[in-house]
Amino acid sequence: MKILILGAGVTGSSVAGALASEENDIVVVDFRTELLDALKERFDIATVAGNAAHPRVLEQAGARTADIIIAVTDSDETNMLACVIINALYSRPKTIARVRAVDYLKNPQLFGPNGIPVDIVISPEQIVMEAIRNLIEFPGVQHISDFADGLVRLFSVKVVADGSLTGKKIKTLKERLVGGKIRVVAIFRQGIPLAVSGDAVIETGDEVFFVAPREEVRGVLKELNKLEAPLKRIIIAGGGHVGKRLALALESDHQVKIIEKDPKRAHKIANDLDHTVVLLSDCADEALLIDESIDSTDLFCAITENDGVNIVSASLAKSLGARKAICLLNHVSYSKLLPGTGIDVAVLPNQETLGSILKHVRRGDVAQVSSLCGGTAEAIEAIAHQSQDLNSVVGRRVDAISFPEGIVMGALIRNKQVVAIHCDTVFEEGDHVVMFVMDKKLVVNIEKKFQPL
DSSP states (O other): OEEEEEOOSHHHHHHHHHHHTTTOEEEEEESOHHHHHHHHHHSSOEEEESOTTOHHHHHHHTGGGOSEEEEOOSOHHHHHHHHHHHHHHSSOOEEEEEOOOHHHHTOGGGBSTTSBOOSEEEOHHHHHHHHHHHHHHSTTOSEEEEETTTTEEEEEEEOOTTOSSTTOBHHHHHHHSTTSSSEEEEEEETTEEEOOOTTOBOOTTOEEEEEEEGGGHHHHHHHTTOOOOOOOEEEEEOOSHHHHHHHHHHTTTSEEEEEEOOHHHHHHHHHHOSSEEEEESOTTOHHHHHHTTGGGOSEEEEOOSOHHHHHHHHHHHHHTTOSEEEEEOSSGGGGGGOTTSOOOEEEOHHHHHHHHHHTTTOSSOEEEEEEEGGGTEEEEEEEOOOOSSTTOOTTOBGGGOOOOTTEEEEEEEETTEEEOOOTTOBOOTTOEEEEEESSGGGHHHHHHHTOOO
16 A cells, blocks of 8 residues: 655654555655654654645645655645645545644534545644543553444553452452453553463563453452542643643543643633633742642643653642553553652553554554554554455354454444454444454454455
């Protein structure tokens, strides 16, 4: 597949890295040659230097023969204009564009056949906000994401010393999670996936991933002693796009404060939000945090645009008594700095955004993708179809389907109902199957078995 990526920033680089190892022909366009040079050193890709919305540059990059265009430059206008030009000049490859400005997003009629020719619009800030909101809803988890239109949830918990999971075998845990609809799909130990066998023993520090029907999640967390008290008193550090959206989503049923050091931005937030307290200050100001009763705050959410500020302020807040601390990190490698800081969860925007792009790039009939564990693993929801291809799963029992070790089936959704997976379960046309892939290099095995009609 030939994929043209417009923009070599953090998101563009993440997408290029994720797709370059999957037998794709990748071309990245950006005017910043230093970013392109860095990408070429890391990945087997081609690059073109220039304006991503210039017809000559797009022609040089191969837009005429591209299968997919992914426009993720730092400019909404450049992304949209590039899609307009490509639609006008070529045979319309699939177009994906990142659009951040709310003024564009609140007018969905702008996009489509009768408007700006963008097939898929993604909003990283909205995606990240929803990810954080899910973590607030379930404060005992490290990650949580929806599949099958919300019918099923994938979530992970961290194993603590002397916790209910410590020292338990997987088969013992499975006995506690009865019914066949709740499944353990992965264990990561120090970032390395382990085979989910019955005799595997869970250790302190492990991250254990579960798949369960939406209505069962709280029950599972309660069984694991991970169902924590609600997070009601929240301080948000950073009033940017994500911070403001998060405050707006929470202020009706939470006590929300935003710390923002830019006077103009703080003033606008104060005018736009009705029930949020806006504090004009530095989020790493110890005296301010103490004055604002950080020791009785349920959650400190550090989501400024600076990773260093996020780490320092979240760590400080936790040391001063905040019950929970969430930290936004644009650089995945910085997550290695978090042990010992007290920070509970790191949210990786590029990982969250990557999943929303990958579901449109995968070769099989894929409905949803969640990029996990710094991009090394994925959870995929694929749709089964009857086919002459011997790889098709339709009409076959679960125990007759050969997946390599590292792919674990987590849920089966049939006619919008979650069905328990057993060895004699037979797949039918239109079934949605949620799978955990411990190494993204194994994704090709799913693509082959879930080809669209």
